[in-house]
Amino acid sequence: MKDYIEERVLEVAKYIIESKATIRKTAKMFGVSKSTIHKDITERLPKINPQIAKEAKQVLDLNKAERHIRGGKATKLKYKSAEA
Template sequence: MKDYIEERVLEVAKYIIESKSTIRKTAKVFGVSKSTIHKDMTERLPKINQEIAEQAKNILDINKSERHIRGGKATKLKYKTEAAS
């Protein structure tokens, strides 16, 4: 694995752990695709640093378990603002 990829993977993992960010938000911040972030966290990070990988996985698991709630809130807000227009 190239050095710049390892650096990005660790930087992304630290960002996710500190901000408890979702994959989608993290991808926007780093200017890469969601697929890249997902591959970095699930395949590359465990090979680089198992401890950080476990912490990042815990955050992503929490986000995954809450995504239906966030989606419902976003839909509610969307129709609320459309009705106000």
């Protein structure tokens, strides 16, 4: 694995853990695709640093469990603003 990829993977993981960010938000922040972030966290990070990989996976699992709630809030807000 190239050095710049390894550095990005560690930076991405650090960002996700510190900010509890979603894959989408992280991808936008780093200027790469969602699939790149996903591959970085699920495939590359465990090979580089298993402990950080475990922490990042916990954050992503929490985000995945909560996403239906965030989607419902966004829809509610959308229709509320459309009424006004």
